[in-house]
Amino acid sequence: MELTEFIIKTLTILVVFVLTLVIAMYSTWGERKVAGFIQDRMGPNRAGPGGLLQPLADAGKMFFKEDFIPALASKWLFIAGPSLAMLTALLASAVIPFGSTFRYNGVEVVLQGVESNIGILYVFGVVALGVYGIMIGGWASNNKFSLLGAIRAASQNISYEVAMGLSLIAILMMSSSLSLGEIVSQQHGGNWNIFYQPLGFIIFLTCSFAECNRVPFDLPECETELVGGYHTEYGSMKLGFYLFAEYINMFVSSAIISTLYFGGYNYPGMDWVYNQLTAAMGTTTGHNIATLIGTGVFFGKALFFIFFYMWVRWTLPRFRYDQLMNLGWKKLIPLAIINIIITGASVLFLKPYISSLLN
Amino acid sequence: MQLTNRSKQVSNKEMTLMERAYLPAIATGMAITLKHFFKKKVTIEYPEVKRYLGPVFRGRHILKRDAEGRERCTACGLCAVACPAEAISMIAAEREKGEEGLYREEKYAAVYEVNMLRCIFCGLCEEACPKQAVYLRHDEFIPVFDDRNQVIWGKDLLVEDMNNRYTREAWTKEEARLLDLKRANGESTNVVPRAIP
Numbered sequence A: 001m002e003l004t005e006f007i008i009k010t011l012t013i014l015v016v017f018v019l020t021l022v023i024a025m026y027s028t029w030g031e032r033k034v035a036g037f038i039q040d041r042m043g044p045n046r047a048g049p050g051g052l053l054q055p056l057a058d059a060g061k062m063f064f065k066e067d068f069i070p071a072l073a074s075k076w077l078f079i080a081g082p083s084l085a086m087l088t089a090l091l092a093s094a095v096i097p098f099g100s101t102f103r104y105n106g107v108e109v110v111l112q113g114v115e116s117n118i119g120i121l122y123v124f125g126v127v128a129l130g131v132y133g134i135m136i137g138g139w140a141s142n143n144k145f146s147l148l149g150a151i152r153a154a155s156q157n158i159s160y161e162v163a164m165g166l167s168l169i170a171i172l173m174m175s176s177s178l179s180l181g182e183i184v185s186q187q188h189g190g191n192w193n194i195f196y197q198p199l200g201f202i203i204f205l206t207c208s209f210a211e212c213n214r215v216p217f218d219l220p221e222c223e224t225e226l227v228g229g230y231h232t233e234y235g236s237m238k239l240g241f242y243l244f245a246e247y248i249n250m251f252v253s254s255a256i257i258s259t260l261y262f263g264g265y266n267y268p269g270m271d272w273v274y275n276q277l278t279a280a281m282g283t284t285t286g287h288n289i290a291t292l293i294g295t296g297v298f299f300g301k302a303l304f305f306i307f308f309y310m311w312v313r314w315t316l317p318r319f320r321y322d323q324l325m326n327l328g329w330k331k332l333i334p335l336a337i338i339n340i341i342i343t344g345a346s347v348l349f350l351k352p353y354i355s356s357l358l359n
Numbered sequence B: 001m002q003l004t005n006r007s008k009q010v011s012n013k014e015m016t017l018m019e020r021a022y023l024p025a026i027a028t029g030m031a032i033t034l035k036h037f038f039k040k041k042v043t044i045e046y047p048e049v050k051r052y053l054g055p056v057f058r059g060r061h062i063l064k065r066d067a068e069g070r071e072r073c074t075a076c077g078l079c080a081v082a083c084p085a086e087a088i089s090m091i092a093a094e095r096e097k098g099e100e101g102l103y104r105e106e107k108y109a110a111v112y113e114v115n116m117l118r119c120i121f122c123g124l125c126e127e128a129c130p131k132q133a134v135y136l137r138h139d140e141f142i143p144v145f146d147d148r149n150q151v152i153w154g155k156d157l158l159v160e161d162m163n164n165r166y167t168r169e170a171w172t173k174e175e176a177r178l179l180d181l182k183r184a185n186g187e188s189t190n191v192v193p194r195a196i197p
Helices: A001-036 A054-064 A075-094 A118-139 A144-175 A181-184 A198-211 A236-260 A268-314 A323-358 B023-037 B078-082 B124-128 B172-182
Strands: A097-104 A107-112 B061-063 B089-095 B107-115 B135-136
Touching: A001 A054, A001 A075, A001 A107, A001 A268, A001 B023, A001 B089, A054 A107, A054 A236, A075 A118, A107 A118, A107 A181, A118 A236, A144 A198, A144 A323, A181 A236, A181 B124, A181 B172, A198 A236, A198 A323, A198 B061, A198 B124, A236 A268, A268 B023, B061 B107, B078 B089, B078 B124, B107 B124
Parallel strands: none
Antiparallel strands: A097 A107, B061 B135, B089 B107
16 A cells, blocks of 8 residues: 555656646747737747747757856856756645546545645745755856846845735635645635635735746846846756746746636536536546546646736836835735735634624 | 827826726736737748749849740840849850751850859849840749759750740739739730830
8 A cells, every 4th residue: 555655646746747847848839939929920830830849949959059167157056056946946846736636446646746734835935945046056157147137036036925925824814724735625616716815816926927037027137237147157958947947937836826816626617517427427437537627627727827927928028126126025015914914804804794694 | 290190298297096006007018919919920931931022023034035935045245244243154156057946046145154142133134135035033033052053053944944934924913813823724824025115
């Protein structure tokens, strides 16, 4: 039993790992397609049908470029930077629940890499580590522009993590659990958190843009001021890893947003679908197919948010650094605190009142 | 003075709360980009789709024959003299008895070569020619070279094929489309050389 559980867990983690990589890979293709379409162009369409082999071509190009390390760079840290960025980006997807359970031979397999009762704290911890990759890489390059980019990345991530954490606290007060699986199952059907936490959602979304270093908060790689920002000195696959880590972070934060605010694998009318399927195909097959549909819905939501990231990127101009700090400290943090107070008051007074009215 | 009706008066007034919230403005911008997302793309995918470049486009060279299939060129060398890039060279020869069906005049070009790497497609050869023999086609490009012996084009590539004569009937896009249809249906089209008085 121990061994089968181990094998099942290994397999789920492998599947999650591969899925994350594939989605991040095709996000690079999607980014360029979306950019093209928004600018009335076609986007990449030469490599394979619809340009679908473009990520492979890019990866091939990256691998065959010269793996250059500047003479005055701190060599060990220069390599550690992108490795760390990649590592932390890949760690976070382990606790995301991709679906409910899968039944096989009477064993229930949860579609989640690791079931952790502090899942969301784990995600936050890992995401906060992500900035080390950028910091180390930027410092190790021994270049003023890289260092400035790295400092910007660090201060921006720290500033926005505060507002992000505060907006999250409102969710935690509602669900009174830190487990992502628990938070998702509380949003059963169409009972999504977005309807209770619209303000929290906007704050969380804004902060996740800043955490991923995406436009309009991509000041660490602001090419108008800092050449290339923290990856000025990088080339070859080390640069590729930095860019790839950004796309993985995008997928992870899209998945987290759909988990926290859009019900994860829940969708309206899921009970009806479940009953129909189990009635038609038995409790095992029906259950599994219902789970698959839920997983599909989850990925649909996550992919929509990836698209949203790109959509915003090709719409908004970059913030100025003082605007970024003003928005973070003077607007988002107070708003998040107000949101906590309102949520707390509602949980304490409004919820018992409404439930007493209903009963 | 007002030049366009799109100019906006700039004002320094305090922003309203709605404007300071920034989100409505973002939503407007995102609506605009989404509209463009679904718009028809303006790209013409070049090697697969070629756009009609007009009747005066100067593409690859052609040495015309007359209505009886005789070469019009008399190797006078005016095109070579006119050529600013010195791309044209030729060797003249005298017409023998029995070759009257091949060459229109008593003198003809035994060798006529255009160096396609030198040619700048200015069309001065076309204008210099007193016999309406050399033209730059409006409907074909020089293909991409991948070998140096493809660069110099001789008479084998330049002289007109009587089964597939070059005409410049289509002077507008619509006419060009009609002509393409006609050719696709296998109908014959008239030869109307351009510069005949």
